[in-house]
Amino acid sequence: MEKRVRVLVAKPGLDGHDRGAKVVARALRDAGFEVIYTGLRQTPEQIAEAALQEDVNVIALSLLSGAHNHLFPRIVELIRSKGMTDVLMIGGGVIPDSDIPTLKAAGIAEVFTPGTSTVSIIDYINANVK
Amino acid sequence: MNNESLKLKVAEYTAKVEKASAKFPERKNIEYNRLYTPLDLEGMDYERDLGLPGSYPFTRGVQPTMYRGRFWTMRMYAGFSTAEESNKRYRYLLSSGSTGLSCAFDLPTQIGYDSDDAISEGEVGKVGVAIDSLADMEILFDQIDLGKVSTSMTINAPASVLLAMYIAVAEKNGISPDKLNGTIQNDILKEYAARGTYIFPPKPSMRLITNIFEYCSKNVPNWNTISISGYHIREAGSTAAQEIAFTIADGIAYCEAAIKAGLNVDDFAGRLSFFWNAHNNVLEEVAKFRASRRVWAKVMKERFGATNPKSWMLRVHTQTAGSMLTAQQPENNIVRVALQTAAAVMGGTQSLHTNSKDEALALPTEDSVRVALRTQQIVAYESGLADVVDPLAGSYYVEAMTNEIEADAWKYIQKIDDIGGAVVAIEEGYIQREIQDSAYKWQKEVENNDRVIVGVNKFQIEEKPVEGLLRVDASVGELQKKKLADLRAKRDNAAVKAALAKLEVACGDEEINLMPVIMEAVKTYATLGEICGVMRKVFGEYQAHATL
Numbered sequence: 003m004e005k006r007v008r009v010l011v012a013k014p015g016l017d018g019h020d021r022g023a024k025v026v027a028r029a030l031r032d033a034g035f036e037v038i039y040t041g042l043r044q045t046p047e048q049i050a051e052a053a054l055q056e057d058v059n060v061i062a063l064s065l066l067s068g069a070h071n072h073l074f075p076r077i078v079e080l081i082r083s084k085g086m087t088d089v090l091m092i093g094g095g096v097i098p099d100s101d102i103p104t105l106k107a108a109g110i111a112e113v114f115t116p117g118t119s120t121v122s123i124i125d126y127i128n129a130n131v132k
Numbered sequence: 133m134n135n136e137s138l139k140l141k142v143a144e145y146t147a148k149v150e151k152a153s154a155k156f157p158e159r160k161n162i163e164y165n166r167l168y169t170p171l172d173l174e175g176m177d178y179e180r181d182l183g184l185p186g187s188y189p190f191t192r193g194v195q196p197t198m199y200r201g202r203f204w205t206m207r208m209y210a211g212f213s214t215a216e217e218s219n220k221r222y223r224y225l226l227s228s229g230s231t232g233l234s235c236a237f238d239l240p241t242q243i244g245y246d247s248d249d250a251i252s253e254g255e256v257g258k259v260g261v262a263i264d265s266l267a268d269m270e271i272l273f274d275q276i277d278l279g280k281v282s283t284s285m286t287i288n289a290p291a292s293v294l295l296a297m298y299i300a301v302a303e304k305n306g307i308s309p310d311k312l313n314g315t316i317q318n319d320i321l322k323e324y325a326a327r328g329t330y331i332f333p334p335k336p337s338m339r340l341i342t343n344i345f346e347y348c349s350k351n352v353p354n355w356n357t358i359s360i361s362g363y364h365i366r367e368a369g370s371t372a373a374q375e376i377a378f379t380i381a382d383g384i385a386y387c388e389a390a391i392k393a394g395l396n397v398d399d400f401a402g403r404l405s406f407f408w409n410a411h412n413n414v415l416e417e418v419a420k421f422r423a424s425r426r427v428w429a430k431v432m433k434e435r436f437g438a439t440n441p442k443s444w445m446l447r448v449h450t451q452t453a454g455s456m457l458t459a460q461q462p463e464n465n466i467v468r469v470a471l472q473t474a475a476a477v478m479g480g481t482q483s484l485h486t487n488s489k490d491e492a493l494a495l496p497t498e499d500s501v502r503v504a505l506r507t508q509q510i511v512a513y514e515s516g517l518a519d520v521v522d523p524l525a526g527s528y529y530v531e532a533m534t535n536e537i538e539a540d541a542w543k544y545i546q547k548i549d550d551i552g553g554a555v556v557a558i559e560e561g562y563i564q565r566e567i568q569d570s571a572y573k574w575q576k577e578v579e580n581n582d583r584v585i586v587g588v589n590k591f592q593i594e595e596k597p598v599e600g601l602l603r604v605d606a607s608v609g610e611l612q613k614k615k616l617a618d619l620r621a622k623r624d625n626a627a628v629k630a631a632l633a634k635l636e637v638a639c640g641d642e643e644i645n646l647m648p649v650i651m652e653a654v655k656t657y658a659t660l661g662e663i664c665g666v667m668r669k670v671f672g673e674y675q676a677h678a679t680l
Contacts, residue, residue, distance in 0.1 A: 024568050043243075119578075121579060
């Protein structure tokens with residue numbers, strides 16, 4: 003039997019808005035993924051450590067506070083430095099279009115903005131997970 | 133027409149339109165009928181269930197004349213970057229006809245960290261203004277007459293500290309605390325359940341809240357000591373009935389804590405205020421506002437035995453639903469906000485913030501904030517909606533829906549009572565799970581096209597990139613760090629140390645009211661992070677259990 007895809011849904015920073023993260027986590031679980039949700043206020047170090055411990059294939063970051071330009075690249079860096087080079091990293095939240103190229107250049111594979119259907123996130127993961 | 137013949141006619145009508153009787157595609161959570169008639173209001177008693185505006189059970193409003201006396205307070209929630217930048221925005225809003233201030237603080241401030249704390253990196257000045265000490269607070273309210281303006285502060289876990297700073301700024305300007313008007317949100321229970329900016333565990337948090345109730349009843353009598361908030365519960369995904377039920381259950385918990393601490397219900401209840409969401413379904417929202425007043429009046433009179441009519445009144449601030457704004461075709465948000473404004477006004481709010489069209493993308497620009505404020509002014513002055521008190525009373529539909537939402541709310545309140553009250557219901561995750569279930573259901577309905585969101589799952593266009601969004605300068609963090617370093621070099625550090633030591637002792641003694649001790653500390657220019665650090669040390673921190 004094929005191993006199920008493991009996804010870490012994480013809330014970096016101090017932002018308390020987790021409606022989106024929880025809805026996405028639940029949709030991914032319903033779609034057959036193994037989902038681990040970190041809860042709020044995770045530092046980049048905690049997220050990287052959780053990803054390593056849980057041996058995940060995907061990290062889905064959710065942030066609505068505007069601190070994405072600072073936090074997302076920091077998390078990618080830590081993940082890569084721990085040798086998790088295959089992990090697919092995606093992000094979502096209130097993120098202006100103009101920030102997306104910078105985040106992608108930093109290693110976030112895709113950014114999902116408000117109004118995204120959970121189906122498109124599921125499809126994206128299925129198409130891109132290694 | 134008597135009821136028997138009406139029943140026959142309604143049955144005939146129903147049979148005739150049976151073909152069109154499919155459920156409303158967008159009304160899955162509460163199934164309203166197609167048509168309402170006097171049959172739906174059988175057993176209703178005008179005096180008992182509605183009464184006159186300004187009298188029990190306040191279904192028709194808390195003031196006798198409502199907007200014929202004066203309009204609601206037009207209070208725009210604002211704050212970003214530094215105290216200097218936010219002060220400019222506040223003075224702009226006041227000069228544009230805003231009638232009250234509403235402060236948004238950044239996340240480090242809301243969670244009791246200084247701007248130079250490592251954990252604050254990247255968050256300083258982002259979702260609100262950064263306040264590290266009394267020095268920032270003095271700049272924030274520079275040239276604003278605190279004796280005249282009323283100020284609402286969205287601050288919860290460290291509410292005592294920010295309130296102390298506000299009082300200290302006023303005193304410096306020669307305004308005594310008894311002249312101050314405003315509100316602190318100070319509602320920790322919904323932070324655990326829906327908003328996330330908690331610091332301490334429930335027990336010391338409830339103590340801080342009751343300390344504030346007691347302190348203000350004696351020293352700041354016109355201050356609203358809490359804004360018990362359904363807004364964020366709704367934003368997190370709840371239904372209308374859940375919004376008011378969970379919030380009123382929180383209100384019950386605060387009253388019980390205060391009474392347990394030895395306060396008399398009528399000494400604090402008149403200063404409790406509420407915060408509702410104005411969501412998309414206009415008439416359901418109007419019914420929700422009306423039902424909430426009736427439920428709270430009964431709770432206060434019957435459950436807590438309050439005798440002062442002011443204790444029975446649910447006074448409410450409202451914000452239009454941020455989660456209903458779309459990033460797609462953002463101009464459409466202006467229309468959504470106008471309808472939500474209409475709902476809040478017909479529902480009888482005391483105060484209102486209207487969101488700006490660009491808020492699904494970023495913090496609003498000055499231009500989009502102006503349109504949002506103008507929306508309130510157009511509803512107030514041009515629409516006629518504010519001309520008559522509780523204009524929808526007597527509508528078969530609105531009255532039936534008011535009854536239905538009230539009945540649903542009581543069911544939830546009963547359930548929470550059975551669990552052991554709101555604190556236990558939150559600790560056990562019951563309230564969070566209910567909210568999450570509703571949020572997930574909503575998302576599924578949107579994705580299955582059972583619920584249409586214009587521009588998102590229907591009537592889409594090729595989106596153009598939005599220009600001219602507000603960007604918070606990344607240098608804010610550095611600026612605040614420098615201000616803090618200067619402050620720490622200049623202030624009387626021995627006085628700071630002494631005040632913090634005194635606070636630590638006081639935190640450990642439940643008999644002591646912490647407000648005067650915190651007042652002393654802020655006046656030495658002890659920082660927010662230092663003060664909350666002492667409280668963290670004594671009280672510990674809340675550990676949330678993430679549930680899915």
